[in-house]
Amino acid sequence: xxxxxxxxxxxxxxxxxFAQKGFAETSLRAITGKAGVNLAAVNYHFGSKEALxxxxxxxxLTPFCQALSVKLRELELDDDPLSLERLLTVASRxxxxxGTEEPRRAMIFFRLAGQAYSQPxxxxxxxxxxxxxxxxxxxxxxxxxxxxxxxxxxxxxxVHFSLGAVIFTLSGMESLQTISKKDFNRSVSASxxxxxxxxxxxxxxxxx
Amino acid sequence: xxxxxxxxxxxxxxxxxFAQKGFAETSLRAITGKAGVNLAAVNYHFGSKEALxxxxxxxxLTPFCQALSVKLRELELDDDPLSLERLLTVASRxxxxxGTEEPRRAMIFFRLAGQAYSQPxxxxxxxxxxxxxxxxxxxxxxxxxxxxxxxxxxxxxxVHFSLGAVIFTLSGMESLQTISKKDFNRSVSASxxxxxxxxxxxxxxxxx
DNA sequence: GTATGTTTCAAACGTTTGCTTCGATCCCGG
DNA sequence: CCGGGATCGAAGCAAACGTTTGAAACATAC
Numbered sequence: 001x002x003x004x005x006x007x008x009x010x011x012x013x014x015x016x017x018f019a020q021k022g023f024a025e026t027s028l029r030a031i032t033g034k035a036g037v038n039l040a041a042v043n044y045h046f047g048s049k050e051a052l053x054x055x056x057x058x059x060x061l062t063p064f065c066q067a068l069s070v071k072l073r074e075l076e077l078d079d080d081p082l083s084l085e086r087l088l089t090v091a092s093r094x095x096x097x098x099g100t101e102e103p104r105r106a107m108i109f110f111r112l113a114g115q116a117y118s119q120p121x122x123x124x125x126x127x128x129x130x131x132x133x134x135x136x137x138x139x140x141x142x143x144x145x146x147x148x149x150x151x152x153x154x155x156x157x158x159v160h161f162s163l164g165a166v167i168f169t170l171s172g173m174e175s176l177q178t179i180s181k182k183d184f185n186r187s188v189s190a191s192x193x194x195x196x197x198x199x200x201x202x203x204x205x206x207x208x
Numbered sequence: 209x210x211x212x213x214x215x216x217x218x219x220x221x222x223x224x225x226f227a228q229k230g231f232a233e234t235s236l237r238a239i240t241g242k243a244g245v246n247l248a249a250v251n252y253h254f255g256s257k258e259a260l261x262x263x264x265x266x267x268x269l270t271p272f273c274q275a276l277s278v279k280l281r282e283l284e285l286d287d288d289p290l291s292l293e294r295l296l297t298v299a300s301r302x303x304x305x306x307g308t309e310e311p312r313r314a315m316i317f318f319r320l321a322g323q324a325y326s327q328p329x330x331x332x333x334x335x336x337x338x339x340x341x342x343x344x345x346x347x348x349x350x351x352x353x354x355x356x357x358x359x360x361x362x363x364x365x366x367v368h369f370s371l372g373a374v375i376f377t378l379s380g381m382e383s384l385q386t387i388s389k390k391d392f393n394r395s396v397s398a399s400x401x402x403x404x405x406x407x408x409x410x411x412x413x414x415x416x
Numbered sequence: 417g418t419a420t421g422t423t424t425c426a427a428a429c430g431t432t433t434g435c436t437t438c439g440a441t442c443c444c445g446g
Numbered sequence: 447c448c449g450g451g452a453t454c455g456a457a458g459c460a461a462a463c464g465t466t467t468g469a470a471a472c473a474t475a476c
Contacts, residue, residue, distance in 0.1 A: 006453070024232040027433065038454050043435060045452095085416070114326035118230075118319070118379040157404040160380070161373035165412075168372025169365075171326040196365040204373070204412030208293070214423080235463065246425050251465060253423090 007045050009035040015056050019111035023053055054127055057116070060109050061128075065135045068094055072138050084146040084202055091139070092194045103190035107170050114171030147205055155205070162201045169193060215253050217243040223264050227319040231261055262335055265324070268317050269336075273343045276302055280346050292354040292410055299347070300402045311398035315378050322379030355413055363413070370409045377401060 013035035017026045028049060032039045046052040071090050075082055096103045116124045144155060170193065221243035225234045236257060240247045254260040279298055283290055304311045324332045348367060355363060378401065 022232065024230070028435085029433080039434095040436080040455095041453070049434065111326070114376075117376065118322040118326045154404065157377075157401075158408050160377050161405065161408045164373040164376025164380075165369035166372070168322075168325065168376045169368050172368070172372075193365075196362065197369060199416040200366050200369045200412040202416035203414055204408040206411055206416070208407040208410035208414070236465090237463080246423095247464095248426090248466080249424070257464065 006037050006041055009037055010042060010045065010052070011056055011059055014052055015060070015108060015112070018053065018056060018115070019108045022115050028052075050123055053124060057112065057124070057128065058131075060105070060112075061132060064095070065132050069135050069138060072135070072142055075142060082142065082146050084143070084205060085198070087142060087146050088198060088201060092198065096191055096194060107190045110167055110170035114167045117167065143205075150205065150207060154207070158205045158207070161204060165200065165204075166193070166197055169197070214245050214249055217245055218250060218253065218260070219264055219267055222260055223268070223313075223316060223320070226261065226264060226323070227316045230323050236260075258331055261332060265320065265332070265336065266339070268313070268320075269340060272303070273340050277343050277346060280343070280350055283350060290350065290354050292351070292413060293406070295350060295354050296406055296409060300406065304399055304402060315398045318375055318378035322375045325375065351413075358413065358415060362415070366413045366415070370412060373408065373412075374401075374405055377405070 010031065014026070014031050017031055017034065020026075028042050029039060031052075032042060042049070042052055046055055068091065071094060075087065075090065095106050097106070116128070140155070140159060143159065144152060147155060150158070170190070218239060222234070222239045225239055225242065228234075236250050237247055239260075240249060250257065250260055254263055276299065279302055283295065283298065303314050305314070324336070348363070351367065352360060352363060358366070378398070
């Protein structure tokens, strides 16, 4: 146990602050201040702010995509005809997890994804495509099987539309503090949204 | 000719640069430099960078929402039963316009909208809701008539999902351009997207 | 032509940013 | 007990930022 939890504290704080305020608007001083670590720790452990941003994504995305890839492979080898609902439910369940903290982190991360997409963080987009493009292709390949009557080019578009629906919605949710106080004020949770989202996406992908 | 075109040049340049790089990442020096005006002109004419951002939105959104409101009122008074497709087509046609330059500006503006939403520019969101909330309500009221079998709360969600689909897609356009071009060997225009988007939104709003 | 009000300009202001450096301290394995 | 990586507080760097200023340039009215 030679390394302490400074790295984890930085990542935890950066994850929340980036999601709340955006990348450019979140200074290293704000992160290190709230994390209770020294300002120099970020550049000591990560090298730069850009590398920190990538590390935040990697910590969330790598285990998720690994798990997703496993689940998708199970579905691939399954003999039963795969329904669109089943595929989307599997992905959704995986993102929301089984615990109580995971949906909150999922929402935080979707906010991050929204910022990564609309803000032209080119380095981030390149990084995401390079590291997680395979799982995405695996998913779309499987999706094509569930909607064989939809032309591939049309399916391509509708996948992006669906991604936009969920990311945009979760990005636009009220501040994360009020969400975290789930006992009070009964604000919407990630699983609430998923429940509403599923019929929308299914209907959208199948088309009019 | 007491007023010069400095204001217009600033707005034109800011519109493009904000859409390309985001609000925080676009400096006043970049805007004024590219526009060929003095740095102080922004604060002289608009007062602040925040006010400039609002002015960019207002210049596009005010005439559009006025025109949309007129069109919607026509549909309200129409005796024919209003179909969901017709309502969406009217809005889409209006956004894309009839000229050749309007679709491009529409795409630029949708990128702006995406940044305004995912970046927590609270002042902007409050401003948009305050100034253009009425037209939005007018639209949703009309939409409810076209999908009477969908519960209002569900419809509310699906409108937001649809908004997310279009804004997110157009926000990520330039990357989608390259992806689509590579995978399917064809480039994309705003009206292309609208064409793909319509069946998706119709299917999504009607649900699975 | 002179007065008046508006617009443009170069320059500077004060602040914040990401990042680096420095020596002192702390913690832990050898 | 000792040595090396980790962390700290503090200070400072150059660059970039939004904003302000005072004077010059301009247009317009009398």
